[in-house]
Amino acid sequence: MSAMFETGDGVLKRMIEVPYQAEEILQELLAKYPGLLAGDSAEKESEWLLIQREIGIAETEDSGARWSLDHLFVDRDAIPTLVEVKRSSDSRIRREVVGQMLDYAANGSAVWSQESIRTSFESGAERDGRDAESELEYFLGEEEPEDFWNRVGANLRLGKLRLVFVADEIPRELRRIIEFLNEQMELTEVIGLEVKQFAVEGESATTLMSSVIGRTEAARQVKGGSSPRPQVNWSIEDFFGEVSRKMESEAITRRVMRLHDLLVQAGASFEMGKGSTAPTVNYYLAKGTDFPVRLNGYTYGIGFGLSTVMDYRSDHEMRRLLNLAREVPGAVKDLENIGDGDWNTWPTLNYANLLAEDGSEEIFARKMIEASMPAKT
Numbered sequence: 001m002s003a004m005f006e007t008g009d010g011v012l013k014r015m016i017e018v019p020y021q022a023e024e025i026l027q028e029l030l031a032k033y034p035g036l037l038a039g040d041s042a043e044k045e046s047e048w049l050l051i052q053r054e055i056g057i058a059e060t061e062d063s064g065a066r067w068s069l070d071h072l073f074v075d076r077d078a079i080p081t082l083v084e085v086k087r088s089s090d091s092r093i094r095r096e097v098v099g100q101m102l103d104y105a106a107n108g109s110a111v112w113s114q115e116s117i118r119t120s121f122e123s124g125a126e127r128d129g130r131d132a133e134s135e136l137e138y139f140l141g142e143e144e145p146e147d148f149w150n151r152v153g154a155n156l157r158l159g160k161l162r163l164v165f166v167a168d169e170i171p172r173e174l175r176r177i178i179e180f181l182n183e184q185m186e187l188t189e190v191i192g193l194e195v196k197q198f199a200v201e202g203e204s205a206t207t208l209m210s211s212v213i214g215r216t217e218a219a220r221q222v223k224g225g226s227s228p229r230p231q232v233n234w235s236i237e238d239f240f241g242e243v244s245r246k247m248e249s250e251a252i253t254r255r256v257m258r259l260h261d262l263l264v265q266a267g268a269s270f271e272m273g274k275g276s277t278a279p280t281v282n283y284y285l286a287k288g289t290d291f292p293v294r295l296n297g298y299t300y301g302i303g304f305g306l307s308t309v310m311d312y313r314s315d316h317e318m319r320r321l322l323n324l325a326r327e328v329p330g331a332v333k334d335l336e337n338i339g340d341g342d343w344n345t346w347p348t349l350n351y352a353n354l355l356a357e358d359g360s361e362e363i364f365a366r367k368m369i370e371a372s373m374p375a376k377t
Contacts (some may be wrong), residue, residue, distance in 0.1 A: 014199040015207060020087055020168055026195060027053065027070055027085050029208065030166065034073060036210040037081070037164065038193055048081065049139045051117055052124030057108050065355065070166075072120070076139075078151035079189075080117065081162040082108065088169040097179055101163050105188065109161060113292060114153030115346050121351050122344065123143040140198050146282060146296055146303070147273045149346070153298070160188045170213050172192050178214040190214060196275060234272040234279035242279055242299045255355040260297070262365035267374075268295075286372035291317060293372045301350040302364075304335070310343040318343050324367040330354040331364065 020026050030036055035047035051072040056065025071083040084101050103300035125132035139147055155161070165178060170192040181190040192213035199207070240260075244253040263283050264270060278299050285293040292312050296303030304325060310318060322338060325331050330353045338345060357359055 013200045016048070016201050018197050018199045019089075020197065023085055023087050023090070025088070026166065026168070029195065030071060030083060030085065033208070036195050036208065037073065037083070037193065038210070038212075047076050049075075049121070049136070050124070051080075051242060052120045053128075055120055055124070057104055058111050059107055059119075060111065067100075067104055067107070069108070072108075072117070074117070074152055075162070077155075078148055079155050079160055079162050080108070080112070080152065081164060083164045083166055085166045088167050097165060098174070101165065105161055105163055109156055109159055112156055113348065114156065114333045115348060117152055117156075118149050118346060131317065135364065144273075146305075146308075147280070150273060150278075150280050150296070150298060150303075158187060160187045162191070164191055164193055166193045168194065168196055175213055179216055180215040183216060231273075236270075236272065236281060237257075239272070239279040239297065239299070241283050243351075246299045251358075252351050252355050255358075255361040256297070256351065259355070259361040259365055262361065263295070266365065266369045285368060289372075291315070291372050291374065293321065293368050295368065301348040301352075302354060304331075304347050304349055306338075307344045315341070317375075322369045324371045325349075325364075328354065328360065328364045328367055330356050330360050 008341070031050055031053055034050060037048055051074055053071055054068050057067040057069055058065050058131040069082055070085045072208045073083065075081055082101065082104055084097060084104070086097055103326045121136070122132045124130075125135060136145060163181075165174060170178070175192060178190055178192045193210055194213065195208060195210045197208050240253065242259055244250070244257050247253055247256075260270075260281070262314040263285070266285065268283045268285045269287065270281055270283045273282060274298075280299075281297040283293075283295040283297065285295075290313060294305030296305060306318065309321070313321065319340065322335065326335050331349050331354050334347055334349045338347065354364060
């Protein structure tokens with residue numbers, strides 16, 4: 001057992017571990033200092049973006065929240081990181097918390113989307129008095145927000161998550177379960193995190209120490225180790241090929257290709273995303289005008305970028321854009337929950353809905369082209 005000391009005024013003072021008076025204190029520390037999640041690794045505090053505390057998780061997309069996760073973070077590799085906090089004095093930390101976390105992971109990965117996580121980040125920041133836009137800009141550096149959220153969505157669909165059990169002390173039974181799960185699960189990382197606080201005897205806690213449990217050599221081999229996230233120079237052919245693999249429908253793939261041609265022929269600029277997980281393509285119609293339209297081609301659907309054009313289109317024009325999209329039969333299902341004035345959103349129009357019928361790509365392209373022009377009088 002190691003000892004910890006503080007030096008000051010020429011006096012060596014022994015520090016002692018101080019128990020947390022409440023679970024809430026440890027939760028607040030993690031939210032304020034996400035760098036604690038790095039434990040004893042060399043990772044930096046800015047490697048985690050807090051999405052929201054006490055985030056709700058539903059059983060289905062149409063139901064209300066059944067569970068509440070202590071914290072949801074996303075790291076710089078766009079991996080959703082689920083954090084559940086318990087004090088060692090809580091008897092549930094031995095076995096019950098494992099089933100609880102697996103419920104969160106299974107249902108969260110099924111019902112969350114990149115749009116819902118992005119919305120949760122914005123609403124969580126507003127609730128906590130944080131500036132979401134500047135916080136995200138600082139976190140991402142030079143990366144485009146659309147590329148980052150695209151990667152978050154891709155990781156969700158793959159089940160590429162990180163599950164973190166946090167306590168002042170991880171009991172032996174939980175350690176064994178964490179190590180076993182982490183060595184067996186290829187895409188999802190499962191770790192424990194001990195966060196201890198220390199103080200000079202008789203004084204308030206001044207020192208925190210965190211250490212990670214579960215990153216064994218066997219787990220590293222299963223997960224293939226870690227490497228820097230590369231940027232990939234995707235081509236439009238890569239994109240079409242991945243759509244074909246994802247959709248398993250030649251008809252839908254043909255409609256996606258035709259939609260691309262129609263948008264480009266109408267003057268849309270496009271560029272390939274740089275994310276390492278999957279190819280994406282970003283379209284912009286009427287950029288620099290009062291009628292811009294922003295679309296993101298994913299391998300499973302079209303991102304309808306309302307939030308990216310809301311600063312350029314008037315409320316009337318935003319309403320016209322949404323209404324024109326709703327005139328496409330296959331888009332209605334994915335747009336039905338957007339209310340008047342709810343422009344700060346980025347819904348996805350799933351290909352399975354949007355392009356289910358022959359000619360649907362023609363209708364959608366025609367409506368988006370119309371939205372990029374002044375309204376007919």
